[in-house]
Amino acid sequence: MARYAVKEAEARWQRVWQERSAFQTLNDPARPKFFAMEMFPYPSGRIHMGHVRNYTLGDMVARFKRAQGFDVLHPMGWDAFGLPAENAAIQRGAHPGDWTYANIKAMRTQLMSMGLAIDWEREIATCHPQYYRHEQKFFLDFLKQGLAYRKTSWVNWDPVDHTVLANEQVIDGKGWRTGAPVERRELAQWFLKITAYSQDLLDALKQLPRWPERVRLMQENWIGRSEGLRTRFVLEGRDPTDPLGAIDIFTTRPDTLFGASFVAIAANHPLAKSLPEDLPGLAEFHAAVARTGTSEAAIETAEKLGFDTGLRAVHPLDPSWTVPVYLANFVLMDYGTGAIFGCPAGDQRDLEFARKYGLPVIPVVRPADADDTFTIGDTAFTDDGVLFNSRFLDGLPVAAAKARVIDYMEAAGIGTRTVNFRLRDWGVSRQRYWGCPIPVIHCADCGIVPVPEDQLPVELPHDVTFDQPGNPLERHPTWKHVDCPSCGKPARRETDTLDTFMESSWYFLRYTSPRDDRPFDPVEAKRWLPVDQYIGGVEHAVLHLLYSRFFTRALSDCGYLDLAEPFDGLFTQGMVCHETYKDASGAWLYPTEVEKRDGAWVKRDTGEAVTVGRSEKMSKSKHNVVDPDEIIDTYGADAARFFMLSDSPPERDLDWSDAGIEGAWRFVQRVWRLADEPGNRPYAAADTAMPEVAGAALDLRRTLHKTIDGVTQAIDSFHFNKAVALVRTLVNLYEDVGGDEAGVQWVRREVLTTLAVLIAPMMPHLAESLWERLGGSDLVCQQPWPIATPALLVDDTVTVAVQVNGKMRGTLALAPGADQDTAVAAALADASIARWLDGKAPRKVILVPNRLLNLVV
RNA sequence: GGGGACAUGGCGGAAUCGGUAGACGCACCGGACUUAAAAUCCGGAGGCCGCAAGGCUGUGGGGGUUCGAGUCCCCCUGUCCCUACCA
Numbered sequence: 001m002a003r004y005a006v007k008e009a010e011a012r013w014q015r016v017w018q019e020r021s022a023f024q025t026l027n028d029p030a031r032p033k034f035f036a037m038e039m040f041p042y043p044s045g046r047i048h049m050g051h052v053r054n055y056t057l058g059d060m061v062a063r064f065k066r067a068q069g070f071d072v073l074h075p076m077g078w079d080a081f082g083l084p085a086e087n088a089a090i091q092r093g094a095h096p097g098d099w100t101y102a103n104i105k106a107m108r109t110q111l112m113s114m115g116l117a118i119d120w121e122r123e124i125a126t127c128h129p130q131y132y133r134h135e136q137k138f139f140l141d142f143l144k145q146g147l148a149y150r151k152t153s154w155v156n157w158d159p160v161d162h163t164v165l166a167n168e169q170v171i172d173g174k175g176w177r178t179g180a181p182v183e184r185r186e187l188a189q190w191f192l193k194i195t196a197y198s199q200d201l202l203d204a205l206k207q208l209p210r211w212p213e214r215v216r217l218m219q220e221n222w223i224g225r226s227e228g229l230r231t232r233f234v235l236e237g238r239d240p241t242d243p244l245g246a247i248d249i250f251t252t253r254p255d256t257l258f259g260a261s262f263v264a265i266a267a268n269h270p271l272a273k274s275l276p277e278d279l280p281g282l283a284e285f286h287a288a289v290a291r292t293g294t295s296e297a298a299i300e301t302a303e304k305l306g307f308d309t310g311l312r313a314v315h316p317l318d319p320s321w322t323v324p325v326y327l328a329n330f331v332l333m334d335y336g337t338g339a340i341f342g343c344p345a346g347d348q349r350d351l352e353f354a355r356k357y358g359l360p361v362i363p364v365v366r367p368a369d370a371d372d373t374f375t376i377g378d379t380a381f382t383d384d385g386v387l388f389n390s391r392f393l394d395g396l397p398v399a400a401a402k403a404r405v406i407d408y409m410e411a412a413g414i415g416t417r418t419v420n421f422r423l424r425d426w427g428v429s430r431q432r433y434w435g436c437p438i439p440v441i442h443c444a445d446c447g448i449v450p451v452p453e454d455q456l457p458v459e460l461p462h463d464v465t466f467d468q469p470g471n472p473l474e475r476h477p478t479w480k481h482v483d484c485p486s487c488g489k490p491a492r493r494e495t496d497t498l499d500t501f502m503e504s505s506w507y508f509l510r511y512t513s514p515r516d517d518r519p520f521d522p523v524e525a526k527r528w529l530p531v532d533q534y535i536g537g538v539e540h541a542v543l544h545l546l547y548s549r550f551f552t553r554a555l556s557d558c559g560y561l562d563l564a565e566p567f568d569g570l571f572t573q574g575m576v577c578h579e580t581y582k583d584a585s586g587a588w589l590y591p592t593e594v595e596k597r598d599g600a601w602v603k604r605d606t607g608e609a610v611t612v613g614r615s616e617k618m619s620k621s622k623h624n625v626v627d628p629d630e631i632i633d634t635y636g637a638d639a640a641r642f643f644m645l646s647d648s649p650p651e652r653d654l655d656w657s658d659a660g661i662e663g664a665w666r667f668v669q670r671v672w673r674l675a676d677e678p679g680n681r682p683y684a685a686a687d688t689a690m691p692e693v694a695g696a697a698l699d700l701r702r703t704l705h706k707t708i709d710g711v712t713q714a715i716d717s718f719h720f721n722k723a724v725a726l727v728r729t730l731v732n733l734y735e736d737v738g739g740d741e742a743g744v745q746w747v748r749r750e751v752l753t754t755l756a757v758l759i760a761p762m763m764p765h766l767a768e769s770l771w772e773r774l775g776g777s778d779l780v781c782q783q784p785w786p787i788a789t790p791a792l793l794v795d796d797t798v799t800v801a802v803q804v805n806g807k808m809r810g811t812l813a814l815a816p817g818a819d820q821d822t823a824v825a826a827a828l829a830d831a832s833i834a835r836w837l838d839g840k841a842p843r844k845v846i847l848v849p850n851r852l853l854n855l856v857v
Numbered sequence: 858g859g860g861g862a863c864a865u866g867g868c869g870g871a872a873u874c875g876g877u878a879g880a881c882g883c884a885c886c887g888g889a890c891u892u893a894a895a896a897u898c899c900g901g902a903g904g905c906c907g908c909a910a911g912g913c914u915g916u917g918g919g920g921g922u923u924c925g926a927g928u929c930c931c932c933c934u935g936u937c938c939c940u941a942c943c944a
Contacts, residue, residue: 166942296940300858647869725881801877806925852876
C-alpha cells in the first residue's frame with residue numbers, strides 16, 4: 001500500500017507557497033483586517049514544543065480568518081536581547097550577537113518546516129540597531145515627559161563575582177555560579193512611571209471582554225488598588241516639621257487605630273538610614289535583611305524580623321499615647337509610604353510580630369455575636385464585626401468605623417483619605433551587555449544629558465570580552481568615554497541597558513511597517529491595531545501584557561498614536577508536558593534514552609530499570625524534552641500540528657506522547673487514502689451534476705454540513721480539540737457508508753473537497769495534496785471557507801431522553817418540536833418506560849423540547 | 858506569604874443555558890488478512906451484580922439547592938502557574 005510521502009509533499013507545498021507569496025499580507029482595504037499574532041520567541045537556538053503549540057494555534061486562526069476573507073497580518077520576529085546570549089558568551093566564548101543571529105537562522109528554518117502561514121517579509125529582530133534605535137528615541141521622549149526617572153533600588157549582588165544577579169540566578173540565597181551568599185545592594189537605576197497609569201490600567205480591564213477572565217483578575221490584583229488613610233505619627237520629642245520628625249503611614253484599616261501597639265518602617269526608610277550605626281543589634285538586623293533575596297516570595301516567606309529603634313511615636317488620635325518604632329523586614333519601601341502602624345488584633349502578621357517582641361495586643365473589633373470580653377489568641381480577627389475599646393468608634397461595624405475615623409481625621413487636619421496601589425514603577429536598568437543601550441550621558445557638570453537624537457542609535461560595541469565577571473560595557477576601553485553633548489567636557493555614557501520587556505512592549509507596532517525609518521508608519525498602525533488575536537503562554541499574564549498596555553498609553557501620550565489597548569483578543573495557551581525518567585542513580589534521562597520492554601521502562605542501551613515520574617512541563621533541566629525537528633522529520637509537520645490541536649483544549653496543559661503523535665500520523669495517512677485509493681468507496685468526477693441524494697448518502701451529507709457548522713463554531717471559540725473530533729467523526733462516517741450509487745458518489749466528492757478546506761488550517765500540506773488529487777483549481781489555502789446549508793442541519797426525528805422521577809429510563813424518537821401531550825403519550829405507550837410508573841398518572845411533567853421528558857409520580 | 862487556575866474511565870478529553878455522563882482519540886482485549894510481523898479492516902469495553910434480559914452505582918472528598926447537578930452554593934483535600942532582573 002502506497003503511503004502518503006509526507007516529507008516530499010510538505011517540502012513541495014512550502015516551496016509553492018513561497019514561490020506564490022501565498023501568505024504575504026494583502027494590504028487590500030476592501031477586506032476587513034485581522035491582525036493575528038503569537039508571542040515572538042527568544043532565539044535560544046532550537047524551537048521547543050511550546051513554540052510548536054503556540055504557532056500551531058496562531059496559524060490555525062490566521063489561515064481560518066484568511067479563508068473567511070479577511071486581510072490577515074500574521075508576522076514573526078525575534079525577542080533577541082537577553083541573558084542567555086551572555087551566558088553562552090561566558091560558557092562557550094561565542095559573541096552574544098553572533099550567537100543570537102546564528103540561532104535566529106537555525107530557528108527560522110525550523111519554523112518554516114512547520115508550514116506556517118506567516119508573512120516572512122516582515123520579520124524583525126529586536127537586537128538589530130534599526131529596531132532598538134526607535135526604542136532609544138522612545139526613552140528620550142519618556143524622559144522629556146517625566147515618564148522616565150532615576151532612583152535607587154535593591155539588586156541581588158554576588159560578592160565574589162561583583163555582579164548583579166537576576167532573581168533566577170539566585171538559588172537558595174546563593175549565586176548560581178559562585179555559590180556565595182547573595183547580598184542586597186542599593187543601586188541608582190532607571191524607572192518608567194507605569195504608576196501614572198495605575199487607575200487607567202485597572203479601569204480599562206473592563207473593556208477587554210476578549211481577554212481571559214483569570215488574566216484580567218491577575219492584573220487587577222497585581223495593580224492592587226486599595227483605599228485607606230494616610231496619617232502621621234510624630235516622633236516623641238522631635239519637631240513635626242522636620243523631615244525626620246514624623247513617620248507618614250498608609251493604612252487600609254484606620255478603624256483599628258485604637259488597637260495600635262507599634263509603628264514599623266522599612267529597613268531602607270529615610271528614618272532608618274538616619275539612625276546611629278552603632279545602635280546595638282542594628283548591624284545584625286541589616287545583615288539579616290541583606291541576606292534575604294529581593295524577590296517577593298523570598299521576602300514574604302522570610303522569618304519576621306524587627307529591630308527596636310528606641311524611638312517612640314505619638315498616636316495621632318491621642319497625644320498622651322506613644323508606641324515604639326521598629327524596623328521590620330516585611331515592610332517594603334516600595335509600597336505605600338514604607339511605614340505602617342501595627343494592630344496585632346486585626347492583622348495576622350502584626351500579631352506574630354507583637355508576640356515575638358512582647359508588644360500589647362488590644363482587641364478592637366469583635367464578632368457581632370461576642371461581647372466585650374472578646375480576646376485574641378493566636379489568630380487575628382480580620383472579619384467584619386463591631387468596634388470596641390475604640391472610644392468614639394465603639395459599636396460601629398468596620399466599614400462605618402473606617403468612614404467615621406477618616407472623616408474625623410480629615411476634619412481635624414491630621415489625616416487624608418488616600419488611594420494606594422500595589423503596582424510599582426517599572427525598573428528598566430540592567431547591568432548587562434546584551435540589551436538596548438540607554439541613550440544618556442552622565443556629565444559631572446551638566447548631570448544627566450540625553451544623547452542628541454541625530455546621534456541615535458547608540459550602538460553596542462562589538463569588541464567586548466566576557467573573560468571576567470561584570471558588565472563588559474563598563475570595562476570597554478573607549479565606548480563609555482564621550483564628550484558631554486551639552487558642555488563638551490569629558491563625560492561618561494550610561495552603561496546600563498534596558499530590560500528586554502521594553503522590546504516586547506512595542507514589537508506589534510513595528511510589525512505594521514517593519515522597514516519604516518520611523519518607529520512605525522502611523523497610517524499602517526492605525527489600520528492594523530489593535531491586535532485582533534494575540535496568543536501566548538499564561539506565564540506572561542501579568543508582566544509582559546501589563547508593560548505593553550502601559551507602553552501603548554505612554555506612546556500615545558508622546559504623540560505617536562492614539563490607542564490605549566494593544567491587544568483586543570487574548571488567548572493564553574497551556575504548557576506542553578512530558579513524563580520524566582530517572583535512572584537508579586537519580587539522574588534525569590531523555591525520552592530518547594528510554595524504552596518500554598515487556599511492560600517495564602528500561603534504559604535503551606543498558607537495560608537498567610528506569611523510574612517513570614509524573615508528566616511535567618518540558619524543561620531542559622529535567623530532560624523531559626522532545627525535539628520538534630526530530631518529530632517533524634519522522635512524522636511530518638501536519639501530524640505534529642494535528643496532535644497539538646487534538647485532545648487537549650488549547651488553554652490546558654498538553655501531554656506529549658509517542659502514542660499521540662503516531663495516532664495523528666495514522667490519521668494523515670487515512671485521510672490521504674480516502675482520495676488516493678477510492679477502492680470500494682468511489683467518488684464522482686469533478687463537475688458531476690447533483691443526482692438525487694437520499695438514505696445513507698443524505699445522512700452523510702447532513703453530517704458534512706453539521707461538521708462545517710460545528711468546526712466553524714469550534715474554531716471561532718478556540719475549541720480546536722472539538723473541531724478535530726468533528727473532522728474525525730465525519731471521516732468515520734464516510735468510511736462506514738458503502739455502495740456506488742450516483743448519489744453516494746456525488747456526496748463523497750462533496751465531502752472530500754470540503755474536508756480539504758476544513759482541515760487546511762490544521763494540516764495545510766495534506767489539505768493541498770488532497771485538493772490537488774481531487775483536481776481542485778489554485779491552492780486550497782486560497783479557497784473560501786465553506787458555509788453550511790441550514791436545511792441540512794435539521795434531522796427528521798430527534799431522540800428525547802425520558803426520565804421517571806429524575807432517573808433515566810429510556811429514549812423516544814419523536815418529530816422535532818413535538819409537544820408535551822405527544823411526548824407523554826409516546827412515553828406511556830412504551831412498555832419499558834411505562835413499567836416504571838407502576839400504573840400511576842404523572843403528577844408533574846417537565847418537557848425540554850427535543851431533549852428531555854421527565855415524569856414525576 | 859500573596860495572587861490565579863485546575864480535578865470526569867487505564868490515559869487525554871466531550872457534555873453550548875442545570876436536561877441521555879464518557880463524543881473523539883490513545884492504550885487495551887478479541888477476531889479477519891499474513892508463513893510470520895508491521896500496516897490495514899471488523900468487533901468489544903466506566904465500575905459492581907447477572908448466563909441473559911436487566912438492575913444498581915458513578916464526574917477528587919463532605920454537605921446543600923432542584924423534578925433533575927460534572928455544571929449552581931458552602932466547606933475540605935490535592936496539583937500546577939505567576940510573584941516585579943528568565944523570557
